[in-house]
């Protein structure tokens with residue numbers, strides 16, 4: 333009897349010891365991973381961490397992702413009436429590269445949104461109709477557009493489109509450049525539809541993509557279906573496999589120590605993630621940051637009213653949508669007006685506190701853009717982190733030919 337009681341005592345004591353030790357171990361593990369720290373605490377710790385302390389920076393970077401509840405990127409949502417069917421994507425792909433869409437048959441969407449230039453053009457501002465060539469080589473007598481050409485990578489994740497947010501869906505957006513006088517300058521819907529109906533390959537492809545046992549007589553070639561096909565193609569242009577993405581999914585070795593330090597700046601002292609929020613690195617809204625006409629300090633404020641002209645109200649003046657940052661290193665120059673040529677110039681601008689910080693009379697600048705007091709090292713680290721968002725997949729393939737028989741991409 334006594335032996336039994338002793339045994340029970342012993343087991344109880346052992347039990348308590350094991351529980352306590354386990355609890356202690358978990359707690360220390362938790363502490364070591366900095367999992368419970370806030371972003372402010374991490375920023376403070378970062379100041380005391382030696383530059384080359386790779387393991388410490390790894391822990392801080394993991395902790396900041398946990399503190400900000402960062403999620404991995406998921407597949408984009410496709411609208412119910414346009415589910416990304418392969419027949420539509422293939423058709424949209426060819427339309428995108430086919431200059432038949434433009435009034436004078438010289439320009440395609442890819443003249444300005446080309447894989448070689450990160451699905452943009454590498455120019456300060458796009459060169460419109462009557463331009464020649466594509467991307468940064470595009471030149472000639474073409475009209476200069478009002479704004480910088482945005483990349484179409486990850487456009488499927490953008491709830492608002494155009495720098496001033498005037499379009500909501502890709503289907504709604506796709507027809508705009510076709511009939512815009514400065515862009516593809518197509519004369520009329522009737523002319524566009526007539527042209528496409530005269531090409532057997534398009535009759536066949538539209539019937540397959542949109543018809544139901546319908547004859548290949550071109551009846552499916554409508555404005556709405558043209559827009560749907562282009563949008564279905566655009567939704568497949570996604571960058572989801574950057575070094576950053578692999579890191580988020582657990583691969584510690586994908587980021588350099590410099591990038592880990594830059595990540596801590598991006599979420600912490602830099603306040604970048606307040607608007608460039610992962611996983612898409614934008615918040616889906618517009619804000620005013622006071623972009624000037626050029627990078628030098630003292631340069632005047634850009635006069636583009638942005639969202640102000642869309643809502644016809646003063647309080648929208650100078651508001652532009654937050655661009656996503658995946659592949660941003662490949663799409664210079666930057667901002668709605670292409671004012672900044674390098675990421676270093678962009679970081680310098682934010683470090684000064686945006687337009688307001690540079691002494692410009694900015695209407696309702698967002699409070700998240702304020703003087704940052706970053707060291708030269710932190711600025712370099714931040715740029716380095718932005719490069720971890722570079723695309724690592726092969727470039728999208730340009731078709732060898734398009735159904736119109738015209739030169740692919742345009743002249």
Ligand code: HEC
Pocket residue numbers: 428433439440441442443444445458459460461477478479480481482483484487490492493494495496502505506509510514515516562
């Ligand atoms: C002459 C150059 C040019 C051509 C050609 C062109 N675009 Fe654009 N694209 C631009 C510019 C510049 C903007 C930004 C305009 C603005 O924000 O006001 C833009 C914006 C866009 C956007 C919005 C992206 C975003 O994230 O806000 C989409 C989508 C787009 N274009 C698709 C197309 C499609 C599809 C075609 C062909 C039918 C096309 N573009 C042809 C220059 C061009």
Ligand code: HEC
Pocket residue numbers: 598602603604605606607608618619620621623652653654655657660663665666667668669675678679682683698699700701714
């Ligand atoms: C208040 C929200 C906000 C904050 C905070 C913010 N940004 Fe931005 N960012 C924007 C907006 C809006 C634009 C576009 C402005 C324009 O074109 O006039 C932009 C543009 C950019 C661009 C240009 C992208 C392109 O494709 O042209 C980069 C790069 C960038 N931001 C990086 C950063 C970094 C780095 C930080 C932190 C130091 C930061 N941003 C903080 C809202 C913000």
